Amino acid sequence: MTLTPVLTERWNQPDSYTRRGYERGGGYKALRKALQRAPGDLVEAVKDSGLRGRGGAGFPTGMKWGFIPSQDPASAKPVYLVVNADESEPGTCKDIPLMMADPHLLLEGVIISSYAIGAHKAFIYVRGEVLHVYRRLMKAVEEAYEAGYLGSDILGSGFDLDVVVHAGAGAYICGEETALLDSLEGRRGQPRLKPPFPAVAGLYASPTVINNVETIASVPAIVDNGVDWFRSMGTEKSPGFGIFSLSGHVANPGQYEAPLGITLRELLELAGGMRPGRELKFWTPGGSSTPMLTADHLDVPLDFEGMAGVGTMLGTRALQIFDDSTCVVRATSRWVDFYKHESCGKCTPCREGFWWMVQIFERLEKGEGTEADLDKLLDMSDNIAGRSFCALADGGVAPVTSSITYFRDEYIAHFENGGCPFDPEASTLFASEKVSATR
Incomplete structure (x- = not known):
């Protein structure tokens, strides 16, 4: 390509x-x-x-x-x-x-x-x-x-x-x-x-x-x-070309204009691959409001039909690339906080839902959550998506539902570790606080 x-x-x-x-x-x-x-x-x-x-x-x-x-x-x-x-x-x-x-x-x-x-x-x-x-x-x-x-x-x-x-x-x-x-x-x-x-x-x-x-x-x-x-470019249902924005943990982030239907594997080759010594963990095909994908989706065509076929969207073709040093819980938490801040407040599910999600994610990051919180997040996502005037609500829950789908074990590791397993100092701190609180 x-x-x-x-x-x-x-x-x-x-x-x-x-x-x-x-x-x-x-x-x-x-x-x-x-x-x-x-x-x-x-x-x-x-x-x-x-x-x-x-x-x-x-x-x-x-x-x-x-x-x-x-x-x-x-x-x-x-x-x-x-x-x-x-x-x-x-x-x-x-x-x-x-x-x-x-x-x-x-x-x-x-x-x-x-x-x-x-x-x-x-x-x-x-x-x-x-x-x-x-x-x-x-x-x-x-x-x-x-x-x-x-x-x-x-x-x-x-x-x-x-x-x-x-x-x-x-x-x-x-x-x-x-x-x-x-x-x-x-x-x-x-x-x-x-x-x-x-x-x-x-x-x-x-x-x-x-x-x-x-x-x-x-x-x-x-x-x-x-x-x-x-x-003559692109695919039958998604013809033409487009600008793919690669950011994050890649050797050469930037704009790559290519035919629709190119794969992330091909784009990563053009961008010099991942950071040295690191492997792809998860990525977004079109910005944070599109459900995230994993390394298992490297060869899925980046067109409207290909992305829909794996449960996400092509979106704006903003490919945010995250390697195996990244905590998916922390990344999702930051995105949810963004949507809470940017909600215009017109719709109750969006205005209230993201506010409560932020509170849950704060507990999850500290290792104070439970599996019931994950079920609550999914239930809240069902009640937010499709129930507002615009697609902000749908986009805001996309990283939540997709991250729990692909990385539920990592969420659970936060509970078992007493904090983020990707930050040993923080995990020790949270564990100490938890012990102190019980004395």
Whole structure:
């Protein structure tokens, strides 16, 4: 399996983030082609390509575009395109470097996508903490206006488009599309009840398409090279390429752009393997909200179907790699604490459930838990997942249920050892405290 540098092709180019650097490599050529085609043809091309959302859920992009309803011109509401650049999933770090290194690629995708769905205003919602990315996007938008790629009568086509770069306030929940819309409208970011779905009543109660950065950035290559070219990579049901973010206990962590369907074993070979003297213990295929896997899953294809077949999700392709020096209880505890902190508080199961989970994990880490606590965690997971407005609850329980499934013995070792078996000093401390408490 070889790498497929499409989105990352210009990342090593010193001026890749400038309009001139982008144009020198063929940038905005796809836009000129797109403007010569009917919008409906572009929607069909994206459908035929099989491009699926690169933000985690993997929903077919062309199908999502096709949900925009036909409207009576006399009373039609504006159509909006919103790019979800609020990259928040732990371990995920692909959209931010993409926007930093090649912002015009995203802009070209925004313009083509807006033309295809009939949007004349587009928003890029980026995390406010990444100020350097925000400034780079703003500069790229300014350069695009100067060149006539944005504004009125783009390249003489009669198509108008304005782009707004909006800085969010750093809430994980705003990565959920309807919470993002509430934030864009100036309200507290909380998920909405669906239906109505954004395609019917999204931003300002108007038809809205919401796509991830990588999804939109993949559109120019499809338009420029064709559907067959895109489908020649990846698998039949998960075609194309994607950025795989390897972090953790690997020799060379970083971004690896490869066809969907590559395996972790192949990616680890590209990344130089695990740290010297260590072996793979567990890993997440798409960030912490995807159920973890073990070394037994090294050869499972990293595509939507392959991951679903082993009870997890491809997600954002944020592969967090943990070796045999890691305590799975401690890692899961940290993730649960994150979801407790980032819960917006709108749904009782999520708001209360994660708070109680954190208390249980604190006992487990100290070696003060029992097997009944493990059963309680699984019972709580059943009552949290699928019972909230958004997928934060489902993602939050994923590391809990999967870690108990694969590493129940390690949880039990905490009880028997009086603390974490991976930290002898802590184990001795907890054991001493336990003895002192009984005297």
